[in-house]
Each structure stands twice: as C-alpha cells, then as structure tokens.
Amino acid sequence: MPRNQLICYCDPFSNSNSFLMVNQDILTVFSSARLTLDDLLMLNSRSTFLVNSTLTPKELNRFLKHWMKGSNPNLKYLKIQMNTDDVSEDAVLEGMDARKMMADEKRSVEILYDIAMEPSRETIRGGYDIKEGKATILLKNGDRTFCFEMFVWNLYNPT
Template identity: 30%
Template sequence: MTYSFPLLNLPTAAILHVVKSMDYGEFLNLSFLSKRAKKSIELMNLKCDELSIYIGDFVHMNMSIGTKRMEWKFYYFLKKNIDEDVEEVQDEEEVDEVEADVFALPDNVELLIFDGVSSKAEWYMERLTVKNWIQHFMTIFHFSEIPHLDFSRSSSIFSIEEIKDSMISINKLSVSSDTGFDIDYLLSNFHSKYLHLGLGVFETLKKPENIMIRNYDMLRIYLNRDHPSTIILDDLLLFNSKTIKVCEANWTAKSVNRFIKHWIKGSNPRMELLKLLDFSDRAFIDTDILKDVHFTEVPADQIRWFKNQDEKLIPFEGGKDFYRQDGTKATIYNFGSYENFRCIAMCVWHPHCIHN
C-alpha cells in the first residue's frame, strides 16, 4: 500500500528511527494520520508516568512522559475564534440562559508542552472529544486506567453521564466542596481505588455510610475545622478501607482508646493504616490513649518498615505494640503536637504489610 505521506512508505524500523527524533507535538500529529502511523508511535513504547484529568469550569489533562510535561486544555472555541463568538452574543439574558444550561464536554484542544523552564503551545485540534483523546492516549502511551480524576469548582456545568461515558477505570478520585454536584450522586457514578474528599465535602453527604463501607485502598477526608467533628466513633467502626486518613477529626484520647479496644475485639478487619490529624496545642497522652490496653513499648531508635497498599515502604520509629484477639499486631504512634498540629497513626502488621 502506498501512502500520500512519504514517511509511511518506509519500512517500520526506518519510520521508528525518524519518529524518535520528533518532538511530542510532531509525533502526536503523526499518530492521527493512519493506523500504520499510530502503530509506529505505539512501537516507541512510551510510558505515561502521570496523568491527571481536572474537570471544573473548564477541562484539562496533565501528562508527564520522561522529562516532559504536557497540558491539554479543552475549549468550546479555539482562542482565535473566541472574540468573534463573544461578539455574537450581545443579549445579557441570552448569556444568562446559556450559563444555566448543562454543557457537553468541550471538543477543541490546545497542547502546551513544559520543559521544566517554560511552556509553549504546540498546536490546536478541533472536534475531537475528551473520550476520543483518552482512548487514543491509552493506545500510544500504554495505560489502562485514569491515575487521577479531579472534580473541582463548578464542574456541575457538565453532565455526569457524559463524563462517566468518557472515562475508563479510575485509580484516584478527588472531589472538592464547590463542584455544584450532588456528592452522593457523583460518588455513586464514579468508583475508584482511592478517594479524596476535600474540605467540607464529607459534611454534605446525605448517606455517608455508603462511602464508609466501600472497600477503598485509601480514603482521605478533610473535615471542616470550623464545625464539630462529624465523624464519631460509631462512624469510624464502619470504615472498610485499607488506609484511612481523617484531617480535623478533633477526637479525644478517650475516643481513640475506645476505638483501639473495638479493634482488639475484631472491628475494621481490612484496616492497615489509620491517621488522625487535627489542629490542637494539646498533645495526646499515651497513658490515656492506651488506658486498660496491654502494650509493649518499642525503643525509640528502632526503625521498622511498613509496606502500604502501594507497596511503598514507610519507616516508623518506636511506638507501642498491642495485639488483636486473633494475634494480629498493631502499633500506635503518637507524634505529639507541633505548631498546634497533632497526629496519631496506627498501623496494623498484616503479613503482607511486613517488610523483611
């Protein structure tokens, strides 16, 4: 078969040699020319180190490959057309009416490439949807899930159903409090291994227990420090995640002590790591946290390595060991209070969490 683009008439090895000398904007353009061109880019075996999709009052994707960082900004109109289109809309009532609608995801994109010092716009492309881009990237950059999807300010201007249809499986989901969405409905449509609820989001949930009982690898919650804690002991006992991080928990030592006693009796069997953080100038007292709990103090200079859900090793020094009724060991770490910030961590030494 003869191609109109001369490069594609070369043997595959020769095409690959040429493509490797291209910059990102050039070979991405090439990948759209034909199936063979796209296959040549695939053979470069480029790996996407990082991919984050942000949906707010606009849509953009950040991608890192090697030393390059690319940002894809999606628009309804390309920049060169924006002024012309704005001039066409003169009636303020018409503008208000348009702003009240739910928009389709934009399908015009601008590519910016960062080299660590500066950025420049490489090219623009029209009429290719977010869904099409994700599917294209999956093939040429060899990934099978979205590492990070972030719903931020005013993202409710877009349809949940269209966003869901555009995505593949999600590793980490972040949600802020000003999305405009019904958060319960949003979370019922998007499932992930990791969930990060931004400041005040948890308080807006109508049925928070639906989130508590899900089997997340990590659940991180930022409570609103201006309100009394909305996560009490009974709530924490429902959590079914491996790693649980609650910021602004405002728990008392008595509450922590009661939780430890419930855990000893068998609660939270999936939990591997618990972190409670809040602002307070009063450090927890170990004797209060571990009241009526048999424990062994570990030398302060003894370092043990904890393997988390990502297979990453976390060093813990000292701490106090205690055991569940089934023989599972846990350690409580009281990091005290520093600049009015205190933290307690409890790690559970399941066999797969122990680094030998």
C-alpha cells in the same frame, strides 16, 4: 490489581453511611471534624487518612479496643491528624497491654498513599506495640497538632 480511592475535600458526614462502608483501598477526608467514633468503626478501607479530626483520646482508645476485638478487619493503615497538641498518650493507651518500643527499634513498612503511585517504603521508629505485636501505633504531639498512626503488621508483612 485495580485499586480504588475516595478523596473528600468537604464535610461528607451528613450522609456518611453511603461511602464509609464501601470497600476502598484508600480513603482520605480533609474535613473530618464531624467524624464520630461510630463513623470510624464503620470504615471499610485499607488505608485511611483523616485530617482536622475532633476525635478525643478516649474515642481513640475505644476505637483501638474495638479493633482488638475484630472491628475494621480490612484496616492496614490509619492516620488521624488533629488540631490540638493536648493529647495524653496515657489516655489513648488506657487499659491496654501496650509495649513501648525502644526509640532505636525500627520497622520497614509500605504505605499506599495514592492509587496513582507505587506504595511508599518508610521506616518507623518507636511507638507502641498492641495486640501482641499485631499492630504498632505512633502518637506524636507537635506544634498545635497531634497525629495518631496505626500500622497493622499481620497485613503489612514488615521486614
């Protein structure tokens, strides 16, 4: 099956409507500082990687609530990297029925990082199940960075 991928190394958000709504298997944006919540809600890609994002925890929370109501139906995997280590998990999860997974609880998932390669099989541990287990999100504060990852299980068929 043919796959398509768009990789942006510059800031594409002055005219974002032209590419965000296009069906993409993979969208990678290395300069996503100007990406807004509205832009995120327009995405129509299956796997999305956003680097240098300035989205706030409240915006991530609002995105998750929109997703739970049916937005971004093609989404299988979302990874957002931010240049901050000051993100509260509580702010991202506020008002959601999220089940904290045990640290030793694990799931296997295939992630398509690049159309030129086969999907990578990875094991994720911990995180939070949302929407009655239909997705798991990982929230990781690191050294001056924060990473938000979302895995949609009803499309990934975890083992």
